[in-house]
Amino acid sequence: MALELSYQDRGSIIHRLDPRVKLLWWLSINITLTTWNDPLFLFLLLASVFAYGRIARIPVWQGVRQLLPILPFVIFVLLANIAFWRPAHPETAHFIGYVIPRGTPVLPPVPLYWETVVFSIGTMLRLLVLVESTLVLIKTVSPAEMALAVARMGVPPEIGMALSMTIAYIPVVVAQLVSVMEAQQSRAWKVKTSNPIARFRAYTTIAIPTFFRSFQAAEAMAAAMLSRGFGYDIDHRTELKPTRFSGQDWVLTALFAAFLVGGFLLGFSGIVQYTLTMRLLGFH
Amino acid sequence: MPVEEQACALAYEGFGFTYEQGESEVVRDLSLQLSQGRVVLITGPSGAGKTTICRAANGLIPHEFKGTMRGRITVAGRYDSRRYSVSALSKLVGLLQQDPDTQLFNPTVEDEIAFGACNYGLPAETIRQRLEQLLELTRLSEHRRKNPHQLSGGQQQACALAAILAFDPQTLILDEPTSNIDPLGSQEVLTLVARLAREEGRATLLIEHKLDEMVHLVDEMLVMDRGQVLHRGSVREVLEHVEYIDSVGLSVPQVTLLAARLRSAGWPLPRLPLDVTEAVTLLEPFIDRAALASLPVPAPSCGLDSGPHPAGGVGTETIIEVSGLSHVYRDGTPALRDLDLQIRRGEFVAILGQNGSGKTTLVKHFNGLLKPTSGTVRVAGLDTARASINEMATTVGFIFQNPDTQICKLKVYDELAFGLRNLGLPEKQVRERVQQAAEDLEIVHLLDKNPFLLSMGEKQRIAVAAVLAMQPSVLVLDEPTTGQDYKRAKEIMDLAVRLHAAGQTVVVITHDMNLAAEYCQRVVVMANGHVLLDAPTRQAFQAREALQASSLRAPQVTQLGQQLGAPWAWLTVNEALAALWTVRKGAGDGA
Numbered sequence: 125m126a127l128e129l130s131y132q133d134r135g136s137i138i139h140r141l142d143p144r145v146k147l148l149w150w151l152s153i154n155i156t157l158t159t160w161n162d163p164l165f166l167f168l169l170l171a172s173v174f175a176y177g178r179i180a181r182i183p184v185w186q187g188v189r190q191l192l193p194i195l196p197f198v199i200f201v202l203l204a205n206i207a208f209w210r211p212a213h214p215e216t217a218h219f220i221g222y223v224i225p226r227g228t229p230v231l232p233p234v235p236l237y238w239e240t241v242v243f244s245i246g247t248m249l250r251l252l253v254l255v256e257s258t259l260v261l262i263k264t265v266s267p268a269e270m271a272l273a274v275a276r277m278g279v280p281p282e283i284g285m286a287l288s289m290t291i292a293y294i295p296v297v298v299a300q301l302v303s304v305m306e307a308q309q310s311r312a313w314k315v316k317t318s319n320p321i322a323r324f325r326a327y328t329t330i331a332i333p334t335f336f337r338s339f340q341a342a343e344a345m346a347a348a349m350l351s352r353g354f355g356y357d358i359d360h361r362t363e364l365k366p367t368r369f370s371g372q373d374w375v376l377t378a379l380f381a382a383f384l385v386g387g388f389l390l391g392f393s394g395i396v397q398y399t400l401t402m403r404l405l406g407f408h
Numbered sequence: 409m410p411v412e413e414q415a416c417a418l419a420y421e422g423f424g425f426t427y428e429q430g431e432s433e434v435v436r437d438l439s440l441q442l443s444q445g446r447v448v449l450i451t452g453p454s455g456a457g458k459t460t461i462c463r464a465a466n467g468l469i470p471h472e473f474k475g476t477m478r479g480r481i482t483v484a485g486r487y488d489s490r491r492y493s494v495s496a497l498s499k500l501v502g503l504l505q506q507d508p509d510t511q512l513f514n515p516t517v518e519d520e521i522a523f524g525a526c527n528y529g530l531p532a533e534t535i536r537q538r539l540e541q542l543l544e545l546t547r548l549s550e551h552r553r554k555n556p557h558q559l560s561g562g563q564q565q566a567c568a569l570a571a572i573l574a575f576d577p578q579t580l581i582l583d584e585p586t587s588n589i590d591p592l593g594s595q596e597v598l599t600l601v602a603r604l605a606r607e608e609g610r611a612t613l614l615i616e617h618k619l620d621e622m623v624h625l626v627d628e629m630l631v632m633d634r635g636q637v638l639h640r641g642s643v644r645e646v647l648e649h650v651e652y653i654d655s656v657g658l659s660v661p662q663v664t665l666l667a668a669r670l671r672s673a674g675w676p677l678p679r680l681p682l683d684v685t686e687a688v689t690l691l692e693p694f695i696d697r698a699a700l701a702s703l704p705v706p707a708p709s710c711g712l713d714s715g716p717h718p719a720g721g722v723g724t725e726t727i728i729e730v731s732g733l734s735h736v737y738r739d740g741t742p743a744l745r746d747l748d749l750q751i752r753r754g755e756f757v758a759i760l761g762q763n764g765s766g767k768t769t770l771v772k773h774f775n776g777l778l779k780p781t782s783g784t785v786r787v788a789g790l791d792t793a794r795a796s797i798n799e800m801a802t803t804v805g806f807i808f809q810n811p812d813t814q815i816c817k818l819k820v821y822d823e824l825a826f827g828l829r830n831l832g833l834p835e836k837q838v839r840e841r842v843q844q845a846a847e848d849l850e851i852v853h854l855l856d857k858n859p860f861l862l863s864m865g866e867k868q869r870i871a872v873a874a875v876l877a878m879q880p881s882v883l884v885l886d887e888p889t890t891g892q893d894y895k896r897a898k899e900i901m902d903l904a905v906r907l908h909a910a911g912q913t914v915v916v917i918t919h920d921m922n923l924a925a926e927y928c929q930r931v932v933v934m935a936n937g938h939v940l941l942d943a944p945t946r947q948a949f950q951a952r953e954a955l956q957a958s959s960l961r962a963p964q965v966t967q968l969g970q971q972l973g974a975p976w977a978w979l980t981v982n983e984a985l986a987a988l989w990t991v992r993k994g995a996g997d998g999a
Contacts, residue, residue, distance in 0.1 A: 130555060131515040266515040268523075292513035295557060299509070300813075306777050307814040311827030311878065312801035329826075333816045336860060340812070344510035347468050351503040352571060353527030356495040362526040362535060 128186060129259070130295040131266040138180035142373045143265050143273035145380070149176065150261045152384035157250050159391025162400045163242060166249035173253060177260045190259055191252060196323055198248055205244035211237055218407050238407055243398045267292040272363065293345065300337040304330050417579040417611035418442040418465060418501060422479035424635075425460050425469055434460045436635045437479070442579060442611040447602055449614045449622055449643075452632035453657050453893040454864065458615045459506070462583045465613065466501040467494040484578065499528055502577035506584045508564040512556035517548055517567055520556050525574040535574070542570040545600065560763040561588030565597060573604070579611040580604075586618060590762040590919050592959040595621050602626070617893055620661045620964060623647075623682040631658070647680055657895025662922065662964035663687035666981050670694075670988065684967045691988065697973055699991040705946075705976045706983065727753040727882060727913050728774060732783035735769055735937075743769040745937040746783070753881070756904075756914045758924035758945070761934035762959035767917045770934070771884050774915070775804035788881050798831055805880030809887045811864070811871035820846075820862075820870055821855045827878045845877035849903070865896055872903060882913045901927050922963045925949060925979040933958050949977040 133139055138146070153173065160166055177187050191198075211217040218238040226233040265273070267288035274284035305313075308330055369377075390396045423438040435457035442448055450458050463469040467489045470477045481489040483500050502524075505511060514520040521542055525535040543549040546566040551559060556567050565585055572580065582601060586594035598616075602625035605612040616622055622629075622643070629646045631639040633656055639646045647653070647660070650668045654660050664680050667687060671677045675694055681687035728751040735744040743766045751757055759767045772778040773785045776792040785792045788803050795803075808814055817823040824842040833841075846852045849869045854862065859870050875883070888900040901916075901923055908914045918924055924931060924945070931948035933941035933955065941954040949955070949962040950970070961967075962977070969978040969987070978984040 130557070132555060133516065133553065266519065268514060268519055289513060292515075296510065296513070299557070303808070303813050304816075306772070307806075307808050308816065309777060309797060310775055310801060310804075310806040310808075311814075311874065312798050312830035313826075314797055314830065329816050332818070333813060336815075337810075337812050341510045344505060344507060345513055347463070347472060348505060348511035349513070350468065350472065350494040351466055351498045351505070352524035353495045353498055353575065355493075356499065356527050357529055358527075360529040362529050362532050364522055364526060364532055364535060 128190065129262065129298050130292070131263060133266075134181040136179060136181045136264075137372070138176070138264050140372075141376065142369055143269040144277060144369075145373050145376050146261060146265050147270075147273055147277075148377060148380045148384075150257055152380045152387065153257045154254060155384060156387030156391060157253055159388055160396040161243060161246040161250070161398050162396045163246040163249055163398065164401045164404065165396045166246050166253060170249055170253045170256065173257045173260060177256075177263075180260065180264045182260065182263055187256055187259065191256060194251075194255055196327075198251055201251055202244050202248045205247050206236065206240055207234055209240050209243055209247075210235075211239040211243075218402075238405070239398065239402060242401050242405070246398050246401075262291055262294065265291075275358075289345070289349065293342065296341050296345065297334070297338045300341060301330065301334050304333045304337065307333070416441050416485050417444050417483070418613070419482045419485075420461070420464070420479065421482070423461070423464060423481060424478035425457075425464065425475055427473065427475040430475065433478075434635050435464075438637065439479075440630070442613055444578065444611050445606060445609045446627045447605045447612045447614060447625060449616060449626040449629045450632060451616060451619060451629070451658060452638075453895050455634060456632040457635040458632065459583055462503060462505070462581050462613070462615060464489065465579070465581045466503045467492060467497040468503070495527070498524075498577070499575065500577055501579045501581060502572035502575070503581045504568055504572050504583065504585055506587060508561070508568040508588070509557070511568045511571075512564060515555060516553050517543075517556055517559070518552045520567055521570045521574050523574075524571055528575050530575065538574050538576070542573055546570045562590065562593040562597075562763045565589055569597070569601070577610075579613070581613045583615045584617070585614070586616070586621075588763070590959045591621075591921060591961045592956075593763065594618055598622060598625055617659050619647075619659060620683075623661060643682060644679070647682065650680065657893065657898070659894035659922070662981050662984075663968055666965060666968070666984050666988075667691070669981070669985055673989065675992075684964050684971065687964075687968050688971045691968075692972065694992055695972060695988065696991050696993050700973055700987070701975060703975065703987055703991055706986075725753045726750045727788055728915075729786045730770070730773070730783070731785075733770070733773065733780050733785060734782045735766075735773070735778060736781045743937055744773075747938050749932065749939060749942070751882075751913065751915065753913055754908075754911060756908045756927065756929045757916070757932060758928035758930070759915060759917045759932045759934060760919070760921070760924060760958065760960055761940075765934040765958065766937040767934055768886060769937075771806075771886065771915060771917060774882065774884055775806050776800040777806075801827060801880070802831065802878055803880055804882045804884060805875035805878060807872055807875055807883065807885045807888070811867040814871045814874065815859045815867060818858050818860070819855075820851065820857050820859050823859055823870055824855075824874045824877050827874060831878070841877045841879070845873040848876060848906075849873040865899065868896070868900060869903075872900075876907070880912075882915065883907060885914070885916045885918075887917050887919070897923060921949075921960060925963045925966065933960065946977045946979060949979065 153169065174184055174187055178184060207223065220236045220238060223234040223236050224231050270291060271284040271288035274287060313329060314326065420438050420440045424433045424436050426433045438461065450461065452458055460469065463473055464481055470490065471494050483489060483497050487497060489497060512520055514523055518539060521539055522535050525538065543552055548563060548567060548570065551563065556564060559567060565588060569585060586597050589597060598621050601612060604610055614626065626643055628640065629643045630637050631646060631653055639649050647664050650660050650664045654665055661682060663684055664682060667677055667680045667690065677690055681690050730747055730749040733744050733747040736742045747770065759770065761767050769778060773780060773792060774787055776795060779793045790799055790803060792800060815823055817826055821842060824845055825838045828838040828841055846855055849872060851869050851873055854866060859867060883904065885904060888897060897920065904914050904916065905927060916928060928945055931943060931945050932939055933948065935958040940958055941948055941951055949966045952962065955962060965978045965981055965984040969984060974987065978987055
C-alpha cells in the first residue's frame with residue numbers, strides 16, 4: 125500500500141519524460157480545473173488522467189482503489205455543496221424539492237435545484253481529478269527528479285528539495301497509518317460502517333498515533349537528510365543522470381501548453397460551465 | 409592531511425547535554441577520543457545517553473536538537489561542532505541512526521546510496537565507481553532498482569550504511585546498526601564495519617546491545633548508564649565486571665558471565681573467556697567428561713521436555729490450527745507456502761527465522777489482519793478469514809513492537825477502555841476490567857495520566873494492559889526485543905511469563921535466541937515461508953544445521969555444552985552453571 129503511493133520506475137514513456145514536462149501536465153490539468161465546473165467535461169478530464177496513468181503502466185484498478193479512502197471526504201463535499209450552493213437566479217432555476225422542508229424547527233429550509241445537483245457533481249469530480257492527477261504525478265516523478273525540475277524552473281533549490289522530500293515522506297506516513305490501523309483493528313476498532321459520522325469519528329482515533337509517529341519519523345528523516353549533506357552546497361550538487369529535453373519532450377510540452385491555454389480560455393469564457401450539461405439534460 | 413586530523417578524528421571533551429524539555433543532563437562529562445582505524449563500542453541500557461552522544465558527533469546536537477550543551481566536540485582536530493553546520497560536519501562524520509525505515513527516502517537503492525555523495529558534489533564518475541563497490545560489498549546489486557522500502561530489514565540497514573559510506577566520511581557513527589537483523593546478518597554487518605575501519609583507517613563509534621558479536625571487533629568499550637561512564641577499557645578489561653554489567657540489565661556474553669560465576673564459586677580460572685572457543689579451552693580441564701556425558705536431563709517444569717521456562721499447564725486442545733496456509737501479497741510476493749502448524753492451549757511458543765522468512769505474515773493471520781490466499785487458519789474454533797473483528801479481538805491479543813503504534817487516547821484509563829468500548833461492553837464492566845488490567849500491570853497510579861508523556865517502559869505496559877483488558881485466549885508478541893535493551897526485553901518477557909502461568913497461550917516472534925531459549929517451551933523455525941523446524945526448545949537448539957539454514961544460532965551456553973560433549977542442550981546460564989558444577993572434576997569425591 126505504502127509503496128503504491130511512491131515513485132516506481134515502470135520504464136514507460138511517461139517515466140522517461142523530462143520531469144518538467146510531467147509537472148507541466150499536472151499544472152495544465154489542475155489550472156484548467158479551476159475554471160471548469162461542467163461534470164461532463166470534468167469526467168472526461170478524469171478519464172484522461174486515468175489514460176495518462178495507464179500509459180505510465182499504472183493499473184486503472186490501482187488508481188480507483190487509491191481514491192476509495194478519500195470517498196467520505198468527497199461525499200462530504202458533495203453533500204455540503206448540495207446544502208449550501210444555490211444557482212445565481214433561483215427564480216429561473218429548476219426546482220426539485222426541499223432537502224429541509226419549510227417549517228422545520230431551528231433549521232432553515234434548504235431547497236434543491238437541478239442546477240445544484242449538476243454543479244455539486246462537478247465539484248466532486250474536480251476533487252477527484254486533483255487527487256488522482258497528483259497521485260499519478262507522484263508515481264511517475266521521483267523526488268530527486270522533482271527537486272531538479274523545480275530548480276531548473278527558477279525555484280530556489282532549497283524549496284525544490286523540500287518539495288521532493290515531502291513527496292518522499294508520503295509512503296512513510298502511509299506505512300505508519302497502516303501499522304496504526306492494524307494495531308487498532310486488533311482492539312476491535314471498526315471503520316467499515318455505513319454511518320459517515322461514525323466513520324469520521326473512527327478515523328479520528330487513528331489520527332493521534334499516526335500524527336505522533338509521523339512526527340517522530342519526520343524528525344528522524346530530517347536528521348538523516350542533514351546527516352547526508354542535504355543543503356551542503358545545493359548549487360554544486362552532482363547530477364548522476366543529467367536530463368536533456370528530447371524531441372518527445374518538446375512535442376508533449378507543446379501539447380500540454382496548448383491544453384492549458386485552451387482549457388483555461390474555454391473555462392474562463394464560460395463555455396465549460398455546468399450549464400452545458402444542464403442543456404444536454406434538456407433543461408433550458 | 410594535517411597530523412592532528414590523523415591522530416584524532418573526533419573528540420568529546422567534558423561533553424554534557426540537557427534537552428530543552430529535560431530537567432537534567434542525559435550525558436554528563438563525557439571525554440572520548442576516536443582515532444583513525446579504531447573501533448569504539450558504547451553500550452548501556454535505555455536512557456544511558458547513547459543516542460545523544462551520536463547526535464552530538466555531527467552537530468545534530470546542538471543545531472537541530474535544542475538544549476544546553478556543555479564541553480566541546482571537535483571534528484578532525486579542528487572543527488568545533490558549535491561553529492559548523494550539520495551537513496558540513498557530516499562530510500567528515502557519517503551518522504547512521506537507528507531504524508533504517510525513516511532514513512530511506514529515495515526511489516531506488518541506487519539513488520539512496522548516491523544521495524549523500526551527490527550532495528557533497530563528488531565527481532559523477534567517482535560516485536558511480538563507489539556505488540558499484542558498495543552494491544557489491546552490501547550484496548545489494550540485484551536490488552539496485554528496487555525501492556528501499558521493498559528490502560528486508562537487514563537489507564535496509566545495509567543500504568543505509570552504504571549510503572553513508574558512499575561519501576567516504578573519515579569517521580563513522582553507527583547507532584544500533586543491527587537492531588532489525590537476524591543473528592548471522594548482524595554478524596556480517598558488524599564484521600564489515602570493523603573491516604572497513606581497519607582497511608580504510610576509519611574511526612568508528614558503535615552503539616550496540618549485542619556484545620556477543622562485538623567482542624573481537626572493538627578496540628575500546630564503554631559501559632554507560634544514566635549519562636555516565638561506568639566502565640571503560642578493552643573489552644576484556646570491561647568484561648571483568650560482567651556480573652555487575654549483567655546486574656544493570658545489559659546483555660553480556662553468556663560464556664563470560666558463566667565463567668565469572670564459576671570463578672566466584674571457586675574455580676581458579678586465569679581469565680574470563682570472550683567467546684565459546686575460549687570458554688571450551690578454559691573450562692575443559694575442570695570437567696569430568698564421563699560424568700558430563702551421562703548427566704541426566706533436568707526434570708521438565710511443566711510436563712514437557714522443554715526447558716527452564718516457568719510452569720504453565722499445556723492442555724490437549726489445539727487452540728491455533730493452520731492448514732495448508734499460503735499467502736501472496738498484492739504485489740505478487742509469496743510470503744507463506746502451504747504451511748501447517750498447530751499450537752495447543754497454554755503453550756509458550758517462539759517463532760524464529762531470518763528477516764523475510766514469513767514470521768509476521770503468519771501471526772497476522774492469527775487475528776485476521778491478513779486473510780489466507782489459500783488454506784485456513786482457525787483460532788479457538790473460529791475461522792479467522794470469516795470471523796468478525798470483535799470475535800478476533802477477544803480471541804487474539806496482538807502486542808505490537810512499538811507501543812506508539814497502538815496508543816491513541818490522551819488518558820491512560822481511556823486507552824485501556826478503548827478496546828472494551830469497541831466491543832460494546834457496559835461501562836460498569838469496562839471499569840472493572842480496566843481496573844483489573846491496571847492492577848495486573850501495576851499501572852493503577854498512571855490511569856489519569858497522558859500516555860504520550862510517559863516513558864517508553866510505561867507505554868509498553870499500557871499497551872500490554874490495553875490488550876489484556878480484552879481477555880484474549882492467545883497473546884501474540886511481535887518482536888518484543890527489537891529496539892529494546894535487554895533489561896526491558898526481559899521485563900516484557902517476564903510479563904508474558906506471568907500471563908502464561910495464569911493460563912494464557914503465548915506466541916512470541918523474536919530474533920533473540922537467548923530469550924527464546926530462556927522463556928519458550930517450543931520453537932518454530934521458519935525459512936522462506938514455511939516451517940523448517942518445529943520442536944521443543946531443548947531439542948530445537950540441538951539442531952544446528954536447521955538453525956544455520958535460517959540464519960540463526962543457538963545461545964552461547966548451548967554451543968558450549970555441545971562442544972564440551974553435553975548430551976542435551978543447555979538453555980540458560982544458570983542451567984549450564986548447574987550442569988558444570990555437577991560434573992566438575994572431583995565433584996564425586998565431595999570436593
